[in-house]
Amino acid sequence: MTAPARLNPAATQFIAADVGGTHTRVGLVRPGNGAESAVAVLAHRKYVCADYPSLAAILAEFIAGNGVGIDRLVIACAGVVLDDQVINSNLPWRISLSELRRELGLREVLFINDFQANANAAQCMAPGDSTLLTPGVSESAPGPTLVIGPGTGLGAAVRIPHGRGTVILPTEAGHTAFAPGNAREVDMLRLAQQRGQTHVPTEYFVSGPGLVNLYSALCTLNGVEPSLRAPAAITEAARRGEALAREAVLTFCALLGSVIGDLATIAGAKSVFIAGGILPQLKDFLPDSEFHARMLDKGAMRPVMERVPVRLIENERLGVIGAASWYLEHGQYESGDNGSDAGANAPNASGRQQQTQ
Incomplete structure (x- = not known):
């Protein structure tokens, strides 16, 4: 040879x-x-x-x-x-x-x-190819960029400037342990564990199938039989004002914000891109959710997170x-x-x- x-x-x-x-x-x-x-x-x-x-x-x-x-x-x-x-x-x-x-x-x-x-791909995208999700926070300082997306699973990578180029660190962030942020989410975690999930990964709730798991858990916690089995059906029911479907979607948005804040803190990210997945179908719920509040709720790191812009890329x-x-x-x-x-x-x-x- x-x-x-x-x-x-x-x-x-x-x-x-x-x-x-x-x-x-x-x-x-x-x-x-x-x-x-x-x-x-x-x-x-x-x-x-x-x-x-x-x-x-x-x-x-x-x-x-x-x-x-x-x-x-x-x-x-x-x-x-x-x-x-x-x-x-x-x-x-x-x-x-x-x-x-x-x-x-x-x-x-x-x-x-x-x-x-x-x-x-994100580094090839012009600002016009994305939607700003953090009103008033559009400029970012030089430094690492977090790219994340909830689809069939939850994927993430970090792009780090290095010399004249970049180093990209892929991750398996979706398999990290789910971290609840309030009593309702603690109950959801306990329910998943009771159903045999010895390890409850973040993507169990923060992904397309995760939205279904969220809705199912909330129904169980409210003593209601789940009637919706697909992310699209839950999203449409939420738009019609169905209470548990809407709670599931808003909780999903809040959890995504929390995960982004955690990963951005770990990576020292100065900007965030959300790459498609399920979020384009949910973006109209973001303003009514705790998405940005949960992202910022990182204790001493809050002033840092307040300067991190988040953009959604919608490109198939x-x-x-x-x-x-x-x-x-x-x-x-x-x-x-x-x-x-x-x-x-x-x-x-x-x-x-x-x-x-």
Whole structure:
């Protein structure tokens, strides 16, 4: 096998996929040029994961329609890779990177954490691409940026300025222990524990499925049988003024604010981006909720939190753009034997190991 040579990404197109527990978004991409952004999306499609038996089936369909002849793929997905397997409790099917490469006839398959991708994309976004959620607090000091999003799970990453570039630290923040902030939330935690949850993760309540868990817990605490089973149904009921649905949505917003405050405090974040997920459907509830109050309620750190702007990014292509941006920024490797184990475990710019088979 010949020594690895640096791939010139400017001469190639490739596939970037944003893989979630509910939807997978796939794009055919190339580097931008001239007045374009850093990444040009040539084709894009959104798939319902439950409609397909595997990720390979989704990608095969996309390649057949848009990417014939393309032999490189980068996947953004929650979780980590361990011994070739993506460790993620929210996916409907198992993912093996080597099997994907073999089944699809690809030269190279790479993996990055989904919020590592979102953090890469967020730095490409202009202020006009986001909605300010902290009125009167729009300017941020130089420093780390927290990127977070409640979707099928709760993802987060921290973007840290470093020299002329950035270091992006992916996290598994959704698996940290849920921290109640009032007596009602303490009762919700106890109820989850009584139902067998020895470890109650933050995303048990702060995620799309978490909103359903919230509503169910509040119904139980009020001696009412839950009648709503989906986040969208709970949101619509809240808009109609149904009391427990509205309490669930407002509690969700408050909890998200609390989690953002905790993570921003830990990371020393000077700004926050919320990357899509369920929040675009709930943003009209934020002004009536304790979202910002709970974010600020960090004791001695309150004056610091008061200066942290929070913005919501609503862009369905965010994960695809971020995965592609990461690929182009850090440069992957092409080996001389058609990519067998191409670039395996080569360190990326953040010092982590990129995953490729």
